[in-house]
Amino acid sequence: MWWLLVATTVAIGVRASNSNGAEDPLVVHTNKGRVQGITLQAATGKLVDAWLGIPYAQKPIGNLRFRHPRPIDKWTHILNATRPPNTCVQIIDTVFGDFPGATMWNPNTQISEDCLYLNVVVPKPRPTKAAVMLWIFGGGFYSGSATLEVYDHKTLVSEENIILVSMQYRVASLGFLYFDSPEAPGNAGLYDQLMALQWIHDNIHYFGGNPHNVTLFGESAGAVSVSLHLLSPLSRNLFSQAIMQSGSAVAPWAIISRQESTIRGLRLAEAVNCPHSKSDIPAVIECLRKVNASDLVANEWGTLGICEFPFVPIVDGTFVDDIPQRSLSSRNFKKTNILMGSNTEEGYYFIIYYLTELFRKEENVYVNREEFLQAVRELNPYVNNVARQAIVFEYTDWQNPDDPIKNRDALDKMVGDYQFTCNVNEFAHTYAESGNNVYMYLFTHRSVNNPWPSWTGVMHGDEINYIFGEPLDPAKNYQPQEIELSKRMMNFWANFAKTGNPNLQSDNTWTTTYWPLHTAFGREYITLDVNASATGGRGPRVKQCAFWKKYLPQLISSTGIHFLYLFMLTKILKIDMWNSIFIYLVTYKGNRVGTKLGIKLTRCC
Template identity: 30%
Template sequence: MLSTKWLVLWSLWAARLARQPTAPLRVSSGMLRGSVAQDGSHDAYIGIPYATLPGDSKFQAPGPEPIWNGTYEAIEDNVMCLQCQKNPFTGEIIDKSVGQEDCLRLNVYTPTFSLDSMLPVMVFIHGGAFIEGSGIPLFYGPNYLVPKGVILVTFNYRLNLPGFLNLGIKEAPGNAGMKDQVAALRWVQKNIKVFGGDPDNVTIFGESAGGASVSYHLLSPMSKGLFHKAITQSGSSLCPWAFQANPVHNTHRIAKSLGYDTKDPNELYKILNNLPLPDLVGIKFPKDLRQTIFSTLMYAPSIEKKIDGVEAFMSEEPYQLLTKGNYTKVPLIIGSTNEEGYFFIGADDAVVTKSILDFKLALPNNVEFPSEAEKNRVAGEIRKLYMGDEPLSKSPSATVKLSGYYGDPFLIYPSLAETELLLQSSDKPIYNYCFKYSGWRNVGKAFAGRDFLSESGATHADDLFYLFHQPFMSWLAWFDKEMIEKMTTLWTNFAKYGDPTPVTSELVPQRWLPSTATDPRAFVLDREHSTVPLWFKDSLIYWRDLYYKYRRK
């Protein structure tokens, strides 16, 4: 009798783990079938090919989506584009190449309940400095967002050199990774109705390099009409690390590290095209220990030359496009965490342990000075601004102070500067936020190290863990369920209505109002509700004034 009971219990448990397929759907490539989530909260279609790799050159725009016979089983959940695998605690490269070449896949998550009307669509673009990351459900699970009545799409795009090599020639025109993103958005427009989604109500959102990508889609003519609202989290096209000003020079540096000394674009192309893709993503730039970690980020979107037969993603600098008002005007949410720098100084172990940062060498790459004396003077001002009279050291006090330099000019200031430019010309609402919540799911802060765990506020990527489900952190959700509920409500309200607080509630008792040019303010996302001036600390005002004077032309 006992054994029979155990057999029944085991069968019930095993049935929960067995895949329950969805009904087949027809997309532009053919028939498709996904799986019902084990908790019944959503249907998941994982690893759908949305485009093919280019045939002529590995550095060109993607080809059309593949066509298949039979029914495609959309269940492959671990596909990522080629990248280096790093130790998450030390940043050291463990494997020079993980992932696969055939990686242009996306995931669609739909609620299991049905509605009479089509659902809003939220398309998330992952971060990772354009060199790593993926849209896999291990990190970007739908369990918190989708039950609120939206369809979630995540996807991969080419990274590193395969995604961002720009030699100004037809074989390597630039921005292949951004064109992958456009291909994913075009696939959504073509197919999302099949899943119950509304192609006329698409919100794109992203964090870090994903946030910068969203900012770029506002600027690119290729992306026009593919989305209707946008959210940038801790990223902007104005971030110094998010734009390649001289991609051919960068490629020359890459070739030189491989033993080739040429600046000819065609020669550079031959060298790199003959190397296997896994070898390309494993190239690591030597870092000057007197600079910040941002100096090693060489791969990013760039201006494309006009080439016959090639559709350009971007032909002018982001700052110029924003200044002219030449961008897609849609409702926006723009924000960052209040202590972005904790994460990055935590990853920049050499600077902390050796304490040899040189502010003159570590200045953002998009400022320039009329003389060396002026550059030295400004570097001294910045050192004083962040460190006061305290010397650089690995003491917690010095590390926390220095972290402000890692956050302000490289992440927080660019989002605020973008907001100012948008407010000059957009007739759509712009909602600014400052995420300050410190809870059990602040993974970025934990990654930064023990010096920061006792500090208040939030750092880079912390907000993601209150929007997305990670199966390895499910047990922590209970401690922060109110913040998860708050963040997902605000984000999905915006996707539905273009307003994060169309009504107030006990959860969010205060309206989040859009910024105005005369009184720009940010909504504070924390345990309590408040607003702060857009330029919420003196160091940010310093950077605003510095860029007015020294922004690179």
């Protein structure tokens, strides 16, 4: 565990100096009280100071379950911040047993509702006004932890001389249950992040950080969170710039309607034998507060589509004050520099879990034509037949439609484009159109020690190891060129945090590899690979993204507009099952129909 690599001799030296009466440099005075830190050693041998498990909010237990976080009270003693915090309650992935490619994402600290803590890792010697990076972990808003080995903070901090902060935030129903009530207002997990961000603003200078130079960065649901902070009027002024890896707020799985969230909450209540009538929400909440937290998260999953997560953010009118697409189109967002991108095989990780019989975790997987067509149906259940045939047409290699390898890879691209890549592209393009500096990447390197079968390529999340410097650990057996790639990526990310430009070092020198600005016209991006080459032109995946973002919505709208009258009728009659009638309109930008009626029509994917 990364927090256990302690420099013992340094720790002994600190204790000795304390016995001589000198003030312990690892005791920091925050605005809530004193915290005792610890000195740790990175795999490279370099030292950092760390404060692990600093509370930033009251324990969200008892009557505070489901509610927005409350400020923590002051303490008078020296708080021990030398052990990593609890992981917020979530389900454990057991699908593939002890396979390391899956278990690496499972919690590695005690699971508890008492989990609202953060970590601060600082380089030695202690800097002054150092750039601060706040990591927001991913996990579909139903899982994840800031303490995972893959997020080991020490190497990035010690190599790039930045301060790294990470926080635990509530996930699943405990973080996102919504019942249109102060007792269950929704988006509690996002408000956890906001409170941690406020803590950084108020306290990071005590640790040598610059509160006016804070960069948010996150992956997947963490990237969605970062983009929501860019859109939110509540958090825009608490950070400087943002990095989003494989996710943005316009992803189809990022937001669900308040109506859908309420329905899912009532289904959860029924599953755990609580009252589940919409007419008596107080009784529902009162009962759900008494249910064992592990039982809650274990009963959230019903019949959901691929990348469809049970409890996710909603448009609550305060933190998320509008539909993300509308916020982007109206330029209602923080004007700043952003860096974002995706990986070449974003879809496989989710397909392996969703189509488990077809995509077995084996080295050789082939998909014949019949299996391909059936998979398209299963992966796109909410569209009509015309739209489904269009998807088949777009992702078929018509020179050889029966090629089992191309059919397999096409399914990855179909899921990856729709769920991840195209939404990253859309967010970046809108920011560039507005005159902001945008830097875009495509991560294309597959690690030699990747535990997944070779056909999975460069999967969702594979870039994280390189951002946090894992290849620099001799025990991990990375190749020399992979070590150099990791150094280059850490430097790009840290440069961006320090200067707002990945090419510009803090000493005003420039990197040897140039990362071009992503413009609305050129759509330039850099390829992050061991070859260190920069790729220009339009992209990535610009043609396929035009299919998802332009052609298919128009096709669905033109083939489904005759349902408008029935939709309005179900709205007037308040029929709860309108969702099932118009589900294929809900999935895409046929959403414009609902938007004009003042309804958020989004199906979480």
